[in-house]
Amino acid sequence: xxxxxxxxxxxxxxxxxxxxxxxxxxxxxxxxxxxxxxxxxxxxxxxxxxxxxxxxxxxxxxxxxxxxxxxxxxxxxxxxxxxxxxxxxxxxxxxxxxxxxxxxxxxxxxxxxxxxxxxxxxxxxxxxxxxxxxxxxxxxxxxxxxxxxxxxxxxxxxxxxxxxxxxxxxxxxxxxxxxxxxxxxxxxxxxxxxxxxxxxxxxxxxxxxxxxxxxxxxxxxxxxxxxxxxxxxxxxxxxxxxxxxxxxxxxxxxxxxxxxxxxxxxxxxxxxxxxxxxxxxxxxxxxxxxxxxxxxxxxxxxxxxxxxxxxxxxxxxxxxxxxxxxxxxxxxxxxxxxxxxxxxxxxxxxxxxxxxx
Amino acid sequence: xxxxxxxxxxxxxxxxxxxxxxxxxxxxxxxxxxxxxxxxxxxxxxxxxxxxxxxxxxxxxxxxxxxxxxxxxxxxxxxxxxxxxxxxxxxxxxxxxxxxxxxxxxxxxxxxxxxxxxxxxxxxxxxxxxxxxxxxxxxxxxxxxxxxxxxxxxxxxxxxxxxxxxxxxxxxxxxxxxxxxxxxxxxxxxxxxxxxxxxxxxxxxxxxxxxxxxxxxxxxxxxxxxxxxxxxxxxxxxxxxxxxxxxxxxxxxxxxxxxxxxxxxxxxxxxxxxxxxxxxxxxxxxxxxxxxxxxxxxxxxxxxxxxxxxxxxxxxxxxxxxxxxxxxxxxxxxxxxxxxxxxxxxxxxxxxxxxxxxxxxxxxxxxxxxxxxxxxxxxxxxxxxxxxxxxxxxxxxxxxxxxxxxxxxxxxxxxxxxxxxxxxxxxxxxxxxxxxxxxxxxxxxxxxxxxxxxxxxxxxxxxxxxxxxxxxxxxxxxxx
Numbered sequence: 107x108x109x110x111x112x113x114x115x116x117x118x119x120x121x122x123x124x125x126x127x128x129x130x131x132x133x134x135x136x137x138x139x140x141x142x143x144x145x146x147x148x149x150x151x152x153x154x155x156x157x158x159x160x161x162x163x164x165x166x167x168x169x170x171x172x173x174x175x176x177x178x179x180x181x182x183x184x185x186x187x188x189x190x191x192x193x194x195x196x197x198x199x200x201x202x203x204x205x206x207x208x209x210x211x212x213x214x215x216x217x218x219x220x221x222x223x224x225x226x227x228x229x230x231x232x233x234x235x236x237x238x239x240x241x242x243x244x245x246x247x248x249x250x251x252x253x254x255x256x257x258x259x260x261x262x263x264x265x266x267x268x269x270x271x272x273x274x275x276x277x278x279x280x281x282x283x284x285x286x287x288x289x290x291x292x293x294x295x296x297x298x299x300x301x302x303x304x305x306x307x308x309x310x311x312x313x314x315x316x317x318x319x320x321x322x323x324x325x326x327x328x329x330x331x332x333x334x335x336x337x338x339x340x341x342x343x344x345x346x347x348x349x350x351x352x353x354x355x356x357x358x359x360x361x362x363x364x365x366x367x368x369x370x371x372x373x374x375x376x377x378x379x380x381x382x383x384x385x386x387x388x389x390x391x392x393x394x395x396x397x398x399x400x401x402x403x404x405x406x407x408x409x410x411x412x413x414x415x416x417x418x419x420x421x422x423x424x425x426x427x428x429x430x431x432x433x434x435x436x437x438x439x440x441x442x443x444x445x446x447x448x449x450x451x452x453x454x455x456x457x458x459x460x461x462x463x
Numbered sequence: 464x465x466x467x468x469x470x471x472x473x474x475x476x477x478x479x480x481x482x483x484x485x486x487x488x489x490x491x492x493x494x495x496x497x498x499x500x501x502x503x504x505x506x507x508x509x510x511x512x513x514x515x516x517x518x519x520x521x522x523x524x525x526x527x528x529x530x531x532x533x534x535x536x537x538x539x540x541x542x543x544x545x546x547x548x549x550x551x552x553x554x555x556x557x558x559x560x561x562x563x564x565x566x567x568x569x570x571x572x573x574x575x576x577x578x579x580x581x582x583x584x585x586x587x588x589x590x591x592x593x594x595x596x597x598x599x600x601x602x603x604x605x606x607x608x609x610x611x612x613x614x615x616x617x618x619x620x621x622x623x624x625x626x627x628x629x630x631x632x633x634x635x636x637x638x639x640x641x642x643x644x645x646x647x648x649x650x651x652x653x654x655x656x657x658x659x660x661x662x663x664x665x666x667x668x669x670x671x672x673x674x675x676x677x678x679x680x681x682x683x684x685x686x687x688x689x690x691x692x693x694x695x696x697x698x699x700x701x702x703x704x705x706x707x708x709x710x711x712x713x714x715x716x717x718x719x720x721x722x723x724x725x726x727x728x729x730x731x732x733x734x735x736x737x738x739x740x741x742x743x744x745x746x747x748x749x750x751x752x753x754x755x756x757x758x759x760x761x762x763x764x765x766x767x768x769x770x771x772x773x774x775x776x777x778x779x780x781x782x783x784x785x786x787x788x789x790x791x792x793x794x795x796x797x798x799x800x801x802x803x804x805x806x807x808x809x810x811x812x813x814x815x816x817x818x819x820x821x822x823x824x825x826x827x828x829x830x831x832x833x834x835x836x837x838x839x840x841x842x843x844x845x846x847x848x849x850x851x852x853x854x855x856x857x858x859x860x861x862x863x864x865x866x867x868x869x870x871x872x873x874x875x876x877x878x879x880x881x882x883x884x885x886x887x888x889x890x891x892x893x894x895x896x897x898x899x900x901x902x903x904x905x906x907x908x909x910x911x912x913x914x915x916x917x918x919x920x921x922x923x924x925x926x927x928x929x930x931x932x933x934x935x936x937x938x939x940x941x942x943x
Contacts, residue, residue, distance in 0.1 A: 230723070231722075231723065231725075232723035232725075233723035233724070235720055235721060236721040236722060236723065240718075240721035242718070242722040242726050244725050249689055249726070250718070250721075250722070250726075253713075260679050260680075260681070260682020260710060261682050261686035262686060263679075263682070263683050264682060264683040264684060264685055264686015265689070267683050267686065267687045268686070268690035268692050269690075271642070271668065271692060290678065291676075291679050291682055291710075294679025294680070294682075295679050297676065297679070298680065456720045456724035457719070457758050459719065459724075459727045459782040459783055460782075461780065461781050461782060461783075
């Protein structure tokens, strides 16, 4: 059926598919591509670069043995969380899985506290007791950082339940990967979110591989925007490498949720450059595939190019931004290296809260 | 040939009910399928249908009669050619066939429940009756020893079910952040009628019927709790919470620690736990030991209605995730409950239910029924048992147990759960560490047998502990 092959160019269809990495060959600037102002592009550049440099530093510290356990880097996917945050307002909650450092920085959490948690130090967001996959900030309304694939989807739906209960006008931005999207509780949550019209935007970050298993080898329906169809949840496929398309779709989805129309699904078509975790065999995809994506669709390079060519920002200004970001990241690494480990007494704290009265 | 119509049971655990209404009168012709009468319990109603043809010769139980025992003849149907005026009832209560129930449970049939029927969940009163159900002593005869309210407090008699409902209603009135969610908690009034009238009082926003998706709604409950609400998540039974155990353990219990103390999870997971009657292995598991193994959780398993009320109120107020293990067979049992505006008990304190100097019996929840009955039997043989009700499994009040053992020098434990790594095993370990020098005999455990719960009535009975086993163990540690 032609209609299925050629989705209508309306808000609820796969309007941005042409720009997606999955359709890389056909990549051309669409005529109706949303535009950013100079200030918006500068903001996006700074935020994405911070994540990129932070993650590179985390990879380095991991290699030096300062970070232990599992460490999942967000490099390549920066446009997703930054575009989403540009469309959200203060007080909206964010929750995600274990590839979470980028989300924390995007929520405004202190890079020092994040890095110190990665190194298991007392100044970390979880006082060294959570690590890479388990960090939270009630102040920034960041609810983790969850190590069980898919669990955050029910939890994020619960955050939306609380928003709905309190009628506070907030929206829960609930992220998951393409792997998590196959978990059973995701659909249980979709069902209840649609049934009760909960204010939640499900962001499926499709980076094409669940660990080492490609989407095609794991998913009967590879169009994740359709995963809510049987519950009547609208969905879109979005070019997750372009921060502008991300923000545009996010604005639409968040508005939908905030105005009491229930959940919305955004499939962000993105790509991670690094392995699943630090110990990735890199046997499941070719080096060419990775370098092609880096060269042609890098979310940060695209903004940089626009800033130079479209907005006429002098190279020196961008270099200054680069330097500033490096400084922030280096300071976080230094803090995370020198901050002491938790006091041994911390072993026995934070297990239960004191019951009051 | 005249046929007796017997008082039907609505569930394997129903003992008696009310004959609410006769829809046929004496002399009426009866066809198979005719509705003869309506039966009520505190949980459900059902219609009694005729199976045989004939004439309704005699009504033996007038409408409006309460407390009609299951299997009591309630009417006589005269067969073809019989004189309705001269037929006789078969007499005393009798069973209908080999332990089967005289009538199906219409509730389930009417709803066409084929998925997750939770057999016992759909039906009547829960007073113990079926062969495998443990016998229960008269609770009124055994006054609690250490009460946590003034001696002159007026008492009301309540079932455990009513006490739990009142606890939730009181806390929901007190705090707008408290809400209940689960399967059939609202319009159905609770699969076991524990949430009766909550919907009417608090409305659908705070009494939330969920689809049958334990994993999903447990996660939603935890998420709402992380956001600061105080959910009560009801599982139709804790057997179904197996679907949700990841969210209970990995999300609810661990997030406070993993967040360095930032994100508390004030949530109560509650519902019936352990064996009911004749519901087989997948509906009979006792999870007390499982949850008690997990730091970050509190685990409560009350026996009396009073403890159920005071501890559920405490659980709802507690800022931590609390597993509140109820028991279907105890739901219908009555106990005195203090008539106080705000009766809250401390979590983590055991209660000495009966004092004695010869042997300590430690138990909790329905295990207390064996323990108390055994204590009575032992007293008749000159052995005075001290019976301790743990009430909270985690944190465990082992100090009370140790103090008792210092006095008695002997201890046995009683639980329906499995022996390996059970609650009894934990008590044994603690006594080895903390009361070794006071022990005059090895501590023995009475537990459910190390087998999946069988369905057959005789096998189920064999799988559960017995009062005789408790008595024998107590005598054995007393070397008598």
